Amino acid sequence: MSVGKWPIEDIPNADKVFMRVHVNHLDRESIIPGVFRDHNGDMSTDWNKYSTAEETRRRGRKGPEEYGVISLAVEQVRSVSRLTVVHTPLDQNRAHTDVHGEKDTEVRIKLLRSYKWEIKHRTP
Amino acid sequence: MVEMDFAFPLARSRRRQALSWRAPRRSSHEWLIFSTPKSSTRVEKGAKRATDTLGLAHIKEVIADSKKILALENDWDGEGGQAYSEKVLERATSFLWNYALRVRSLFGVAIEPPKVLPGPHGSIDIHWKSDTRELLVNVPADPKQLANFYGDDYGEVKIKGTFDPETYNLGILGWFLESPE
Numbered sequence: 118m119s120v121g122k123w124p125i126e127d128i129p130n131a132d133k134v135f136m137r138v139h140v141n142h143l144d145r146e147s148i149i150p151g152v153f154r155d156h157n158g159d160m161s162t163d164w165n166k167y168s169t170a171e172e173t174r175r176r177g178r179k180g181p182e183e184y185g186v187i188s189l190a191v192e193q194v195r196s197v198s199r200l201t202v203v204h205t206p207l208d209q210n211r212a213h214t215d216v217h218g219e220k221d222t223e224v225r226i227k228l229l230r231s232y233k234w235e236i237k238h239r240t241p
Numbered sequence: 242m243v244e245m246d247f248a249f250p251l252a253r254s255r256r257r258q259a260l261s262w263r264a265p266r267r268s269s270h271e272w273l274i275f276s277t278p279k280s281s282t283r284v285e286k287g288a289k290r291a292t293d294t295l296g297l298a299h300i301k302e303v304i305a306d307s308k309k310i311l312a313l314e315n316d317w318d319g320e321g322g323q324a325y326s327e328k329v330l331e332r333a334t335s336f337l338w339n340y341a342l343r344v345r346s347l348f349g350v351a352i353e354p355p356k357v358l359p360g361p362h363g364s365i366d367i368h369w370k371s372d373t374r375e376l377l378v379n380v381p382a383d384p385k386q387l388a389n390f391y392g393d394d395y396g397e398v399k400i401k402g403t404f405d406p407e408t409y410n411l412g413i414l415g416w417f418l419e420s421p422e
Contacts, residue, residue: 221391222378222391
């Protein structure tokens with residue numbers, strides 16, 4: 118299936134998705150639970166098939182130095198109740214992937230235990 | 242798996258009915274208080290009045306420190322995050338303070354200090370984390386919405402639900418107060 122420029126593909130469980138973390142979502146070296154939230158109904162990530170962590174970092178609206186990047190294993194995200202991981206490519210970002218499902222306190226705690234740092238913020 | 246999912250406030254009898262699960266017997270100090278000799282404060286009978294008469298100075302510090310959240314402006318996270326209102330922070334910290342007072346009053350101990358953090362969509366998160374327990378309480382920006390919480394022991398024991406932080410201060414505490422033996 119295709120909507121726009123890129124076809125929509127199935128994302129294998131073995132893959133991972135990248136997500137930007139703004140410096141204001143840090144509490145010392147740890148990220149805070151509030152980082153996992155929806156924009157327009159879904160949480161935006163990038164599929165590692167079509168993006169590197171550095172490319173994800175540079176897609177932020179602010180300067181890349183303000184962002185770190187974490188990764189989430191697709192299988193782990195899908196194991197959290199009610200979450201789905203769906204490829205939603207944008208014309209300007211083939212990697213764009215939505216994590217759909219309510220980010221309530223349970224979901225956010227579980228995601229908080231699942232992430233891995235790909236690019237850490239540079240401490241001043 | 243031991244799990245409960247219910248909404249606060251519940252009448253005492255209704256809450257008892259909701260507790261059809263069986264949890265391991267737990268001491269009253271075990272859940273949420275994260276009581277350790279180093280950081281918890283037992284209130285001694287007849288203790289002399291001191292500057293911190295309640296033994297909750299650390300909670301006051303957390304509440305005072307949380308005011309920095311109000312300095313976050315719109316788009317503070319580079320993803321369109323909204324600024325925080327004084328009202329929602331007040332609602333969250335009032336709950337925290339009343340909760341700390343209630344635990345102290347009932348058990349004579351001070352709760353461990355949580356982190357008060359900017360949550361999604363103008364809400365406030367209150368986060369407790371220890372080696373054995375983790376609990377996240379979210380107070381929404383909309384005062385008409387109930388707060389919600391989730392906690393577990395990294396294993397089979399879990400609590401989850403909603404409550405009104407303004408009218409039911411006992412809130413989450415009820416979980417272990419009414420644990421069946």
